[in-house]
Amino acid sequence: MQHLVLMGYMGSGKSTVGKALAKYLQLDFKDLDQEIEKDLGKSIPEIFIQKGEIYFRRNERMVLEQLLQSPSPMVLALGGGTPCYGNVISLLHQSNAKTFYLKVSIVDLVQRLMPEKEFRPLIKNIAADNLQEFIAKHLFERRQFYEQANHTIQIKNQSVEEIVQQIVALI
Secondary structure, eight states: OOOEEEEOSTTSOHHHHHHHHHHHHTOEEEEHHHHHHHHHTSOHHHHHHHHOHHHHHHHHHHHHHHHHTOSSOEEEEOOTTGGGSTTHHHHHHHTTOEEEEEEEOHHHHHHHHGGGGGGOTTTTTSOGGGHHHHHHHHHHHHHHHHTTSSEEEEESSOOHHHHHHHHHHHO
16 A cells, blocks of 8 residues: 555644544554654744744655655645645655545635634734635645645545545545
8 A cells, every 4th residue: 555645725634534544544644744843853833933934845845755755654644835845746746655635615724724723823823804815815826736636535514534435435
């Protein structure tokens, strides 16, 4: 079995679905952001503040390359921006990983992200009434990368288990 990689905008359920998928398939689950934090010994917000985005993106790609070289198949949740930088999409395709875009509507993303806004550095300082416009613009910029995934899973009102079954049916 290949690595299974989940991508999508923040709040799309990559980590939640990824953990459930890994458990169902009896594979290891890795969250790229957590692996970067472990590798660099700092939180993502600290890395951005102290070293900047270029430093973060360079290390993000290095950690991703290391994970993709693992001989043991795993379920891997990428950061929301990961596929958009450093030619990561090509890296994923070359690695022969199976990629899944968890596609959530803008309205649903706003609904999911509003309660956790203060814990999300990217949207922490966005006014609540501007959040939908911010997400729409951001998603417009990122969609071209996400849509290069092998499969798109349209997320509506399915349970986590139903989403896992959709993915399992595709592998």
